[in-house]
Amino acid sequence: MGRYILKRILISLATLLVLVTVVFALVRLMPGDPFSSEKMTPQVRQNLERYYGFDKPVLEQYLTYMGRLVRGDLGYSMKYANVTVNEIIAKAFPYSADLGLRALAIAVSVGLTLGVVSALNRKKPIDAVCVVVAIIGTSIPDFIMGYVLQYFFGIRWGLLPIAQYKGFAYTILPSVGLGFYTLALVSRLMRSSMLEVVQQDYVKTARAKGASRFRIVRKHMIRNAILPIVTVLGPITASVLTGTFVIESIFAIPGMGKFYVSSVQSLDYTLVLGMTVFFGAFLVTANLIVDVLYGIVDPRIRVARG
């Protein structure tokens, strides 16, 4: 087990190193540069390049960056002058994580329930309703969902705040807007997974043994059907927690998504890199945890992969 985990960790670190290197090269290959502006002159550009160390060879810049990165220093942002990337992430991530966890809580709890109810009532009206919800959730893009929620609950009926993130009432609309897709996804997955489990011999055996319906669903069906959900939950958690530009924009939430998009638009090299490294580390860690969990949950996986 120890060797299996160590190997996973080493692979994760190697992935991160490749990611940083590729992104470092890519941001510099993007056309234009962070200093481009209508009013830039060659003289001012020269001063700025010297100030940011861009007059040095790229390899030297890369080594300097890696040296700082190893110490956890992501450097100063260029667009948000005088602010370090660490500070930006430290302030923005809690918003994104808070919003993401709320969305995830709604998505997983409601999604699982809908999936189970739907599967148990197959081909009944309640199943049809659940299926429609799932289709709507997976086919409507989040910006439409965000605007629709904001328009009806915020503007038209005035039930909830229109935007910003200053207390519980403010979190409801963005969480629902953000979680809806995942909710639909989870309910669809759970439904099909449950339907598959119903066919299994062990369910038939349990039924033959005269176990109660509740006991069969709880102990035999849900426990087995939930495995595929655990699989997708790792990457979904990482992506939902690390911010979403669209929902954050619509509801004016100062999360990661907003900074990420603005950093790319303004070609803020250090911020693009820093946030990508953070996202990457987050995703790699989430996958690592899932891998390790698998190993614990199902020894066959550990043996096959380790």
Added chain:
Amino acid sequence: MKRSLVVVACALALAATGCAPKAEKAEAASPKVFRFSYVSDIPTLDPQMGNSMPSATVAFHIFDGLTRMDNGAVKPGIAESWTVSDDGLVYVFKLRDAKWSDGQPIKAQEFEYGIRRLMDPAAASPYSFLGLLIENADAVNSGKMPVEKLGVRAVDDKTVELRLAYPADYFLGMLSMCQFCATRPDLVERYGKDFAATPDKNVYDGPFMVKEWAREDRMILVKNPNYWNADSIALDEIDILIVPDENTALAMFDAGDLDLVRVPPAFVEKYKDRVVYYYDGSNDFIKLNMASKGPLSDKDFRLALNYAVDRQDFVDITTKGLYDANPRYVLPQVAGVDAAYGTEYPLPGFGVRADVAKAKDHLAKAMARLGVADPSSIEIEFLTSDTDRSRAQAEIVQDQWQKNLGIKVVVKQVPYRQRLDMESKKTFETVFTGWAPDYSDPMTYLELWTSDSPYNHGSYRSAKYDEYVAFARKSTDKRARMDALFAAEKELLADGAIVPMQLRRESLLVNPAFTGVGTYFIGTNYDLVHADRASK
């Protein structure tokens, strides 16, 4: 398995209730608070480093220059009086007894320090070109001269002397901009790169001071009790909220969460009885690259392009008539001698409507000279940014040029920063671009096109034009100077050096409970210094 599910459920439940960012305290009932929004955060509050409208607008409220612009008029700021030498080159300012927000007296040495910092190559201000009219500024900024040689000097604690490379009446107005403001050397040294990064890492000498700044979220300004003219300030607080989505901002205004909002063109019709219009100074035009050997090097071809565009149709289609078609170059609102430049020097320019007959006439002359028989064999590239709006703009110009001239126009869309890069590297044929003024004088637009200007990406060369601008830079006779600038503008248009297109007119909604909300086209979007709320 069961246990792990319970753990996950608990974690999720905890997350859903536990770690919400702190809720804001409810506002007290009485203070006069004015709230508006920006689509993205203020990039910096370091006075010498700002080079954007949001930075300048906040700086306008938290710093006070030697002078202060008040709705286009130059008023005393930290300087209570000044003298200008007869040759217009030496300015001497007498400072009043004013204090920083931390109670320290404001000293002439801090102006000297701030202005030196603007031009110091080691400080690398992106806006340093603004100060190039100061004596020795170019040599200092390019590192050829030590910063002490710059034409700024603290004569004593209360006297600042500034020397210019050439006379410029607009310099007094420029001095109201934060780039020329007093800056505290002790704080810059103490905080280094973190100077002005948070509200407590700088001090303020303007009507307001920064109380809170949450990046991409909000900035709270409160009245500065130490401001020398604090008695004249009615507002207690200005809240600047960051709302990236303009539709959301409009909804917040309707719900009473904002007191001022910009109305996107698509919604202007709906609010047209209530909106107020203002020109933000931005002037959009098409740059033509004359250095290429192709048709663009021919004056008649450039004039044909100018007469073939229908500017009125262009703004009607792309902005629903919100922006103004601009048949000339200089923004008419900038200062002339006694009144606005546009009033004193009217110019029909190319007209707002297309003049196809004239366009064809010029095209024929150009084709004869270029040895081209069929206009459809002429192909030019139109470069623009990759937004939807830019595409719409490009397609209209493409259509008008193709239809009215019979030439072929290829639209090329690239990301915004790549477009800027291509402009400065002169790797374009025609490009949709623009300019925002830095001071209220026609020179702010006209200085772009002299032969030695770093912004002359079209490689326009005209000895006559250079002469007019050079004369305007030397002259101390206001009328003769303005006449020369007008001659330069006419010369530029007669050469078809650019294709002027539109002046950006923005539309705002302002909460009617407030009075004295000003707008301006240079350095600040909104002027809330005299804003007040009728007491309820």
